Amino acid sequence: MASLLTGKVSSGMTQPLPSSVASDLAEIVGHEHVITDPDRLLVYESDGLTAYRRSPRAVVLPSSTEEISAVVGLLHSNGIEVIPRGAGTGLSGGALATPEGVIVGTARMNRILKIDVENRIAIAQPGVINARLTEATNPYGLYYAPDPSSQSTCTLGGNVAENSGGPHCLKYGVTARYVTGLTVVLAGGRIVELGGVGRDPYTTLDLVGLFVGSEGCFGIATEIELRLLPITEGVRTLLGIFESVESAGRAVTKIIASGLMPAAVEIVDGPTIEAVEASVFAAGYPLEAGAALVIEFDGTEAGLDLDADRAEQCCLEEGAIEVQRATDPEHRMKLWRARKKAFGAMGRIAPDLLVQDATVPRTKLPEVLAGIDNIGNRYGLKIANVFHAGDGNLHPNILFDRQNQNELELVERASKEIMQLCVDAGGTITGEHGVGVDKREYMTLVHGPAELEAMAAAKRVFDPASLFNPGKVLPAVEVKEANESRSN
Template identity: 45%
Template sequence: MHGLSQLLNDKQAILYHKEDLISYDCDGFTIHKSLPRAVVFPHSTDEVARIVKYCHDHSLPFLARGAGTGLSGGAIPLNNEVIISMVKMKRLIDIDLDNRRAVVEPGYVNLKLTNQIIERGYYYAPDPSSQYCCTIGGNVAENAGGAHCLKYGVTTNHILGLELVLPNGEIVEIGRNGILDEPGYDLLGLITGSEGTLGIVTKIIVRILKNPEGKQTVLAYFDDIEDGSQAVSDIISAGIVPAALEMMDKTAIEGVEAAAFPVGHPKDIAAVLLIEVDGIAAGIDEQIEQILSVCRHRNVREVRAAKDEKERAAWWANRKTGFGAMGAISPDYLVQDGVIPRSKLPEVLRRINKISEEYDLRIANIFHAGDGNLHPLVLFDARVPGETEKALAAGSACLKVCADVGGTITGEHGVGIEKREEMRFVFTDEEIAAQTDIRSVFNTDNLLNAGKLFPSPSRCAEVKKEIKEKIIG
């Protein structure tokens, strides 16, 4: 560890004793754990580059880590890696309101950016539920979404430029001028969502938006989850594009009402919808009336708009505790993250309910219903022999349903180690081989975050050989 410590201006910014490393043996995917070799805390891009070059030259596996809020195991040190923690690189470097952009370091917390600029009339749109603590660098790695991605898109839609340390220690800039669509290959799109397997982001240029003139939220209770699901499709079909359209089922409601921010949801309700619209103030009331009408045509028990900002904020605080709130009703839970066409929502929820019965495990459903991003939460007790394995199998079955109806296996949480084998639900061996070939261009020696994102080799090596033989005749 002496060699690593010499690369840091702060010689104390390194951990290597076992008792210190235990805190870094997993991220938000706690089912799998593995200790790192060491954890280092660089304060600058140059320090990151020196550390990476040292690891590369000494064949030491390494990976980057932000706040550790990831839910798919992307920051777990499977190979006794050196963890390069980015939490000390947390500066807001620049705010350019004229060009509606800001420059941040990767350890800068998501919500802090909006808090910093909201009084000046601007905000940062991507809003994962963990935005109060997750870092923008981690958001880039996972291409994080959030409640408002229906209208505003996910992280990749708000990234204008990146500074990147490649796995050999070279520093490169992509989109250095912050132009939305530069010519050439879309390297910003390639890096965003690559789950820390192509390089380590050290600086980020993000797009910031003007605060909407008006904003209003509607809450709707349904006695039948299918009525709520149909209301989701009806709202979009009516030509309304809400800023957010969220749904929770009965088990999820039980959790959030037992946790930190209860709002008094009825205990016997089957589903709750939260629908938020924003934009030009003059059109908000008309959209709200349309939404109220749609819900009433779908047998809603109760539907109403928030009476003031305090009530609106309380509803959203309740929703955003959704994942953590499951700890109030279950010793353990596994969060899944599939995507489906909106029209398939009733069918998929029926099939998830059957999976719950088949595995004899409760499954709570919390989802960004507007864009079909589902989050089945499999509730289990790891102290009961075999229940962890059952939970993993049930989660995989939920993802298979999503793939079967024309969806995919992740919308915002990433693949990490959690969904590696499930990549086969949506990609052929040939397609997986093509993607691992791209990775090898950047990460030639596969020292950076190895074992993540792609499934075990199986036929991939054979496919590559077959492709090569066809090319060379």
């Protein structure tokens, strides 16, 4: 069981990889692409959630579907667990190694295999960086819509595993909407094709939809077919400054309820503004502001000013102190700066940061934000909120010092209370970061035993021996019971 308190995982020490397996792996991918040196393995001991750390037995970096198939086949035939890994930017410990596991990384699978302009699809290997697909398709007037905050470093394979979101998913939807087909490597190295544009989607179940968001627990996507969109003609960006985060939340509800469809609606709260303005990323936000709302519309140029006017009116009706509108691309970037640089800026005010992730119905935002504030005050913890307000996807960030054991315990308790608060408001424990190892014990807050067993059963169809990313997503008790029922 992993614990945020200790920053360690207690279920056993990492086992050295048998030399025969290591040499067989090297036969497949080449010696230089099998990492067993403990110093080099340190890079792979955690993902973006650094609270959990464990060195893998080895890291293998294949370069093709066939190599991944052979690697997985070899490891599984030796009963060795496979932990898939993209860029390691995940925030839920999804790429954390197990004591028995070998990380299979997709870093070398970084080619865009096809851009089909006429059908608006691209086929990419899983190690392609998210933003690179947009860069590559821009010359054709196209782009890839899902834009996680880490898009300049995260990979498409990781996005598929996590069903990643991003600020503009309010209008355009999350990764699942854009994945039309997959080549995947399943248990034992079996290569399977799922879906694809041009194939009748009703011939079978939505296996692509099930695979997306399976957090590396079903297999490894090795080729990803993605839908592209035409670049929009125009964009309007507004910044609303509010006295409180509650009034900013009410403005969000008003904007959406008025029938507007913004591309993005993001909130940064007072503590975040304070952190950003004190940092090198200072964007000129007023320090006395309780919250700022970044609102963006895109689409046909002709209708955008009208939309922006209506959104501005909604903000003013909910008590906005001022509303700015970007006048040029540079100004737009400036209005976005506090949102985009918030996490970096927080490093100035506390040594450690726990980025939480939960979704609530949009109308519950004001009461949930007040509740989070209350939890922070009760535990004496500073909590800064930066989040996708348009779809109710909260990111309460708890600032703390890992060296202070007492504070660590408070962080863990406050974190669980925030999750419960969001669930009680009709929400869920994660909107885009995934469950990974971090939230598996919270899964019982939103799912009953029957639902968890159904998920476990779906995993068994893809991975009967549980050799893909074990110990993730499903709570420990569920896995134990499922294993017992299987052996009976």
